[in-house]
Each structure stands twice: as C-alpha cells, then as structure tokens.
Amino acid sequence: MLEQSQQREPRQQPVHMEQPASKEPTFSANESARNDAFSGIWTKELNDVFAGIAKYYDTANHVASLGLWNWFKSSFIATIDVRPGDKVLDVCAGTMAVSIALLQKEPNLDVHAVDRSAEMLAVGTRKTKKLGIVITPEISDVHQLPYPDNTFDLVTIQYASRHLQVIDVFTEIERVLVPGGHFYHCDMLRPGNKIVEILYYTYLRACLNFTAFLFRSNPAAQNLKKYFIDALQMFYSAAELTSLLEDIGFKSVRSRSLLFGMIGIHKAMKA
Numbered sequence: 287m288l289e290q291s292q293q294r295e296p297r298q299q300p301v302h303m304e305q306p307a308s309k310e311p312t313f314s315a316n317e318s319a320r321n322d323a324f325s326g327i328w329t330k331e332l333n334d335v336f337a338g339i340a341k342y343y344d345t346a347n348h349v350a351s352l353g354l355w356n357w358f359k360s361s362f363i364a365t366i367d368v369r370p371g372d373k374v375l376d377v378c379a380g381t382m383a384v385s386i387a388l389l390q391k392e393p394n395l396d397v398h399a400v401d402r403s404a405e406m407l408a409v410g411t412r413k414t415k416k417l418g419i420v421i422t423p424e425i426s427d428v429h430q431l432p433y434p435d436n437t438f439d440l441v442t443i444q445y446a447s448r449h450l451q452v453i454d455v456f457t458e459i460e461r462v463l464v465p466g467g468h469f470y471h472c473d474m475l476r477p478g479n480k481i482v483e484i485l486y487y488t489y490l491r492a493c494l495n496f497t498a499f500l501f502r503s504n505p506a507a508q509n510l511k512k513y514f515i516d517a518l519q520m521f522y523s524a525a526e527l528t529s530l531l532e533d534i535g536f537k538s539v540r541s542r543s544l545l546f547g548m549i550g551i552h553k554a555m556k557a
C-alpha cells in the first residue's frame with residue numbers, strides 16, 4: 287500500500303540544503319548543488335558507463351541486489367494501475383525492464399521507452415523481439431521530452447533520478463501527462479535513518495567493487511564507483527521527494543519505502 291502524503295513523516299529539511307532568506311527549504315538550491323557536483327559526469331562519463339555495461343546490465347543488477355532485483359521490480363509494478371488502451375511512457379527506460387513488465391501485466395498498452403543510450407535501448411529491443419511484444423523506443427535526453435503536452439496516461443521512471451536534474455525532468459513529465467494521469471517513480475533514496483545510511487553505503491561500496499571485479503567493467507565504470515555513492519548522499523529521502531513532487535504541482539502524492547527507506551516508490555497525479 288502506498289501511504290497518503292498527509293500520513294508521511296514530518297517534512298524534513300535535507301541536511302545538505304542551503305537555507306534561503308525566507309527560511310523555507312528550496313529544492314532548487316539542492317538541485318544547483320547536485321548540478322555543480324555532477325554535471326560533468328552526467329553529460330559524458332555516465333553515458334559511456336551505460337553504453338559499456340548495456341550487455342550485462344540486467345545480470346549485474348541481479349548480482350548486486352543479491353537476487354532481490356525481481357522483488358524490487360515486482361513491488362514497483364504492483365503499485366502501477368494500468369487500464370487496457372493506456373498510453374505509457376517509460377523515462378530512462380534502459381533495457382526496458384519496466385516497459386516489458388507493464389506489457390506483461392496488461393498486454394493492451396501503447397508503450398514508449400525513452401533513453402539517451404542507444405546501447406541500453408538496443409538490449410531492450412532485442413528482449414521485446416524475443417517476447418513478441420512491441421515497445422516504441424526513442425533516443426533522447428529526458429531533460430526535454432520529445433512528446434507534445436498531455437500525451438500519456440502514465441509515466442514511469444525507475445533507478446535513474448539520481449543521475450538527473452529532477453525538477454526539470456519531473457516538470458517535463460508533468461507536461462506530457464494527461465490531466466488526471468499518473469507518474470510512478472522508483473529509485474534508491476537516502477534513508478532517513480543515519481545508522482541505516484552508514485550500513486547502506488558500506489554494502490553499496492562492497493557491491494560496486496564486487497560487480498566491477500566480476501564483470502571487468504569498462505574503465506568509465508571503475509572511475510565512477512565513488513560517484514554512485516556521492517550521488518546517493520546528495521539525493522532525497524522519501525519524505526523530501528514527496529515534498530519536491532508537491533512543489534512541482536503534482537497532487538495526491540503517495541509513497542512506500544522498501545528496506546528501511548533504501549528504495550522508495552512514489553505515485554503522483556497531474557491535476
């Protein structure tokens with residue numbers, strides 16, 4: 287069950303946020319800080335990483351999550367309400383894990399998958415051909431979605447927001463949703479609890495080292511091991527993400543956390 291936003295933990299100010307004159311937390315200040323820290327990596331190295339690991343991305347996820355990957359994915363898919371005929375956009379679709387799972391849940395959907403990595407989308411397209419299903423791929427940076435206003439009944443994004451300017455991308459998602467349409471978000475989040483956070487980063491460091499060793503990752507991936515932890519440390523908790531979505535204008539924001547807040551699932555509606 288997703289929690290109602292009214293029932294969420296009290297609104298917290300992210301520890302890394304600057305305090306503006308009004309004393310109100312501003313997510314735009316944190317987004318600027320994230321952009322200053324990571325824009326170089328986001329625009330170049332990260333793309334090389336996904337191009338290099340596309341072939342074994344799905345396997346690496348199973349290994350790194352100690353086999354929990356399918357449970358995370360099915361928990362996310364279970365929260366998504368799809369109706370026959372819905373037009374769906376999977377943002378940062380990668381190898382199309384979410385797009386394919388949605389079509390398996392409801393075969394009568396018009397699913398579009400957008401990602402800037404041709405290599406990741408190509409792996410996804412090969413999977414759809416084997417399964418005999420059709421998903422329309424689009425190669426594009428998602429900070430400007432190549433679709434008209436009010437196009438999709440639902441939009442999903444899984445495991446990508448930490449690598450994006452989220453206010454810009456979520457505003458774009460709101461633009462392309464039809465009024466009353468829903469946005470479903472799933473990502474690794476900053477756990478609210480400090481002890482969980484320390485254990486989480488220790489585990490992630492071990493995972494990144496192990497998968498890099500196991501799959502002899504390309505040099506770009508080796509260099510970015512530190513980035514993956516840094517990006518998470520500067521990202522949002524579930525409660526902060528709820529507030530950010532509400533600030534953008536989404537209504538009826540609900541959230542659910544898995545593994546003590548390490549993974550967060552959000553559902554939000556366009557008014």
Ligand SMILES: C[S@@+](CC[C@H](N)C(=O)[O-])C[C@H]1O[C@@H](n2cnc3c(N)ncnc32)[C@H](O)[C@@H]1O
Nearest residue numbers: 336378379380401402403406427428444445446
């Ligand atoms: C960790 S993968 C997640 C893929 C997929 N959603 C999943 O759940 O398996 C992140 C994806 O985001 C894409 N990505 C990152 N930044 C992007 C951007 N600015 N525009 C479009 N795609 C981007 C990458 O190419 C990659 O395929």
